[in-house]
Amino acid sequence: MNNVFPYRLYLVISEDACNGQPLNKVAEMAILGGVDIIQLREKFDTSEVFLKKAMSLQEVLYKYNVPLIINDNLDVARRSKAYGIHVGNSDLPPTVIREGWPECQCLGYSIEYLKQLISKETLVSDYLGISPIFDTLTKRDTVTQWGLAGLRQIRGITDKPLVAIGNMNAQNAYDVMKAGADCLAVVSAICGAADPEKAAGEIRGNIERAL
Numbered sequence: 001m002n003n004v005f006p007y008r009l010y011l012v013i014s015e016d017a018c019n020g021q022p023l024n025k026v027a028e029m030a031i032l033g034g035v036d037i038i039q040l041r042e043k044f045d046t047s048e049v050f051l052k053k054a055m056s057l058q059e060v061l062y063k064y065n066v067p068l069i070i071n072d073n074l075d076v077a078r079r080s081k082a083y084g085i086h087v088g089n090s091d092l093p094p095t096v097i098r099e100g101w102p103e104c105q106c107l108g109y110s111i112e113y114l115k116q117l118i119s120k121e122t123l124v125s126d127y128l129g130i131s132p133i134f135d136t137l138t139k140r141d142t143v144t145q146w147g148l149a150g151l152r153q154i155r156g157i158t159d160k161p162l163v164a165i166g167n168m169n170a171q172n173a174y175d176v177m178k179a180g181a182d183c184l185a186v187v188s189a190i191c192g193a194a195d196p197e198k199a200a201g202e203i204r205g206n207i208e209r210a211l
């Protein structure tokens, strides 16, 4: 945890993940339930469509003072005046993002290999996504399934804020926090829930219990 990343429950949202419910509505309900940061992750949109969704989502987020992170699109991140950007191991490297977007306030970087931890890319990042903790249907092209043991190991190596992702839910939230996560990132357990506010509230409650 630090001033740039004091967040505990991170919603990673896409239109597809919302099962036909309007994205902005799901985001708003999730915020009311306890989500305190949101990433818009649209892997298949054109930049124009992605930007439109980001600008529209910003109207909701400004109302609640919740920061927006854009997944893997520097142009959309800058143009939507996002708080920051999240990149994976095979995306534009964090050092390049820093050069291309000096005003970026929050840069997230996914850790898929242990060797990434001792790198310039990790050094310039504001938080690390530990990806994935558990197997998930939401993302199939993963490398290392860290599990709780892997998360504990990483906690012992770095002081950077750690965001756990990959099948995070109300059942495992407490244990994942106790294993060293600072924040949990969630797609389906909130976006796919019949009541996203209630789902977020249950996860948030178990996070708070572990602090």
Ligand code: TZP
Residues within 6 Å of the ligand: 012, 131, 132, 135, 136, 137, 138, 139, 165, 166, 167, 168, 185, 186, 187, 188, 189
């Ligand atoms: N990166 C690693 S796992 C994952 C991403 C984007 C998907 C997590 O989705 P879910 O539905 O919360 O398991």
Ligand code: MG
Residues within 6 Å of the ligand: 072, 087, 088, 089, 090, 091
């Ligand atoms: Mg990527």
